[in-house]
Amino acid sequence: MKPLYLSSYEHGELKEKVERLHCILESCELCPRKCGVNRLKGEKGYCRSGKDLIVSSFNPHFGEEEPLVGTGGSGTIFLTNCNLLCVYCQNYEISHLGYGRPASEEKMADYMIHLQRKGCHNINFVTPTHFTPQLTRSIEIAIPKGLHLPIVWNCGGYENVETIRLLEGIVDIYMPDIKYGSAESARKYSNAPDYFECCREAVKEMHRQVGDLVVEDGIAMRGLLIRHLVLPNDVAGSREVLKFIAEEISKNTYVNIMDQYRPIYRAYDYKELARPPTFREYKAVVDMAKELGLQRGETFRHTFAFEL
Numbered sequence: 001m002k003p004l005y006l007s008s009y010e011h012g013e014l015k016e017k018v019e020r021l022h023c024i025l026e027s028c029e030l031c032p033r034k035c036g037v038n039r040l041k042g043e044k045g046y047c048r049s050g051k052d053l054i055v056s057s058f059n060p061h062f063g064e065e066e067p068l069v070g071t072g073g074s075g076t077i078f079l080t081n082c083n084l085l086c087v088y089c090q091n092y093e094i095s096h097l098g099y100g101r102p103a104s105e106e107k108m109a110d111y112m113i114h115l116q117r118k119g120c121h122n123i124n125f126v127t128p129t130h131f132t133p134q135l136t137r138s139i140e141i142a143i144p145k146g147l148h149l150p151i152v153w154n155c156g157g158y159e160n161v162e163t164i165r166l167l168e169g170i171v172d173i174y175m176p177d178i179k180y181g182s183a184e185s186a187r188k189y190s191n192a193p194d195y196f197e198c199c200r201e202a203v204k205e206m207h208r209q210v211g212d213l214v215v216e217d218g219i220a221m222r223g224l225l226i227r228h229l230v231l232p233n234d235v236a237g238s239r240e241v242l243k244f245i246a247e248e249i250s251k252n253t254y255v256n257i258m259d260q261y262r263p264i265y266r267a268y269d270y271k272e273l274a275r276p277p278t279f280r281e282y283k284a285v286v287d288m289a290k291e292l293g294l295q296r297g298e299t300f301r302h303t304f305a306f307e308l
Contacts, residue, residue: 001214001221003150008169009143017166018140021133025051030163031083031129032198047083047130048098053138054080056100058111060120065256066298067213067220068122068152068173075115075149076124077108083130084156086179086190088231088267095127096265105134109142116149121219122173124152132163136170150221158195159202164209173213174206175225181240189235189273200244213254213296225254229261230285233272238285246292257285257299
């Protein structure tokens with residue numbers, strides 16, 4: 001299956017969208033925070049990012065979902081900083097503390113080609129939202145160098161739907177988190193009370209563009225893959241998240257219900273977040289998903305070895 005961006009490049013649509021996205025940096029509204037700062041002049045908003053890309057690392061990654069990893073790994077590129085800054089962030093050194101180095105758009109294109117040559121099955125941008133214009137221009141630069149892998153948009157789910165619309169014909173696989181079904185939790189832990197509202201709108205648009213996940217010979221080629229991290233004491237509001245997916249997206253959605261939450265960074269400031277979820281809590285969320293008709297994703301291939 002041919003990556004979408006190749007057709008957009010051939011028809012001149014990619015260049016036009018890259019230019020429109022770069023114009024947004026003059027008064028930044030890439031994400032729902034809409035800070036309005038002029039990043040082209042070095043001003044920084046909530047994500048603390050200016051005009052230059054900042055990269056924490058790039059490498060084949062074998063810990064992602066099975067259809068992304070295959071035999072060659074997912075070509076992950078971790079971007080520094082974030083527009084959410086969750087208090088329990090599992091990658092807080094990158095998102096909060098800003099570990100990483102500046103990279104030009106040309107250098108980013110070289111990273112993509114390097115990962116392709118290493119045998120990766122895709123290019124996986126991790127936390128890309130605040131660098132959308134720079135990343136799309138890097139894709140444009142990488143195409144004449146031979147880039148031909150699917151693009152994975154591995155984002156936090158707090159997206160401006162207008163930005164997502166500009167990514168149509170560029171991104172092959174959208175992989176958003178849906179962190180919260182509760183406005184109060186989103187406010188308390190991510191300073192984003194409108195998170196679920198914005199996320200729902202953005203995910204609907206993602207699905208409209210690429211549909212359910214298409215897997216060929218075990219490898220994801222196009223479509224939507226949703227992650228939901230189980231938090232202790234159900235502070236994520238998991239039922240609302242899963243109900244939205246089942247009723248407003250598709251029961252055929254590939255969903256990864258994740259159990260790897262651990263209390264780090266500022267999580268210990270919140271009693272309800274100061275421990276991992278129990279097995280009972282995790283299984284309850286998986287059972288919710290099954291009850292709602294969601295049964296696609298590696299989560300549902302797990303066999304529970306003991307009774308509660």
